[in-house]
Amino acid sequence: MTIGIDLNHSSNEYVAQQDLENVFHSWSVQGSLNPLVIKSGLGSKLWDFEGKEYLDFSSQLVNTNIGHQHPKVIAAIKAQADELITIAPATANLTRSLAAKKILELVSDHFKKIFFTNAGADANENAIRMARLFTGRDKVLSTYRSYHGNTGAAIVATGDARRQPNEYSRGHAHFFGPYLYRSEFHAENEAQESTRALQHLRRVIESEGASGIAAILLEGIPGTAGVLVPPAGYMQGVRALCDEFGIILIMDEVMSGFGRTGKWFAFEHHGITPDLITFAKGVNSGYVPVGGVIISEKICQHFHDKMFPGGLTYSGHPLAMASIVATIDTMREEGIIENAAQIGAEAIAPGLEALAQKHACIGNVRGVGVFWAMELVSDAAAKTPFTAAAMGEVKKALLAAGLLPFIADNRIHVVPPCNVSADDVQKALAIYDKVLSEVASQYV
């Protein structure tokens, strides 16, 4: 090893102790950390220093769409490192152009260019900035049940004029999106949920002042909020409202894009075309931090003779660009998107539905492709969510049984890599079954 640590002679205890001593963790109470120790990975599997194997059914933060350590992507990153490891964003660089071209080939010719960012959050920040500058309006609408990233203060704290297009006073409002299982609209079926959610959105637009609304920002499928697959007609309805009121539709495909739903992008399931698309995570499985915005022709045209005030030192980093090119090529060559669609329909959907029939604690199962959630409830009729303590026990039991889960609130999100094998799906279903029987059932 050249970094001064002998990984082969470390132990779980040593690595955990070093981590606790030196690393300030994100989204955590620092005094109650118990980090999982991982030494290595391959495909859908991870191992610790004692050789314990985990099925990674979290895809980390739902980003390793091509699994861990894909050799073709790692080779591309190494080759780029040897050639040119860093170069400023303003420089013309062939790997960067190629990465942009490969992404543009995935969408219709309504889209013309790619703006690269470092992650999903700054992709959304820049898409919002584009929509505000394009429309000359301030307000942005998004749903209560959503996650769009964890930045915002940095540019507002900035003292010079670059902060001005971004100050929070420019306005934001929220609305309820469709979620039939816990309907805000007292709907009894998907068609009602869709119609009533659209009526509600129209009322919010009118109440907030249509002429001041720059953008509606929506996840392709709200992910961390619960894999809330939109009902038929809803996305088309949102598109129609945006057209009616001159509002830019930004689809946040950071989690739902690049194969997760069995298509390149989740909005493709609805036959609509957004104005801006944000991406990160699956674009290169997070092998190097990167994100970006896919920009429609009309918005590109707007900035033809106007400066766009966005960008960071590492935007369009060559290592990230090489990993994007290799990821998209690999997904095509290995039929990874098709695998996600097929395994979702033929193995995950029937497997989770069978679990829901068997276990009273599963209140609802929903999803598509390799993007699923099971809601755990202690009282099915009242839909009472499992407590955080109960979910903690479920998580502990899944880890002990060799499955790394993605847990959010009262839900187990079933989100393996898009190229997960049928065998690994069956193993995971057996682990969920065992833990639901032995642990979760105690909380019903």
Ligand code: PLP
């Ligand atoms: N948008 C969505 C839909 C996400 O799920 C996430 C992260 O989970 C983000 C944006 C933020 O991405 P990042 O953490 O890369 O900034």
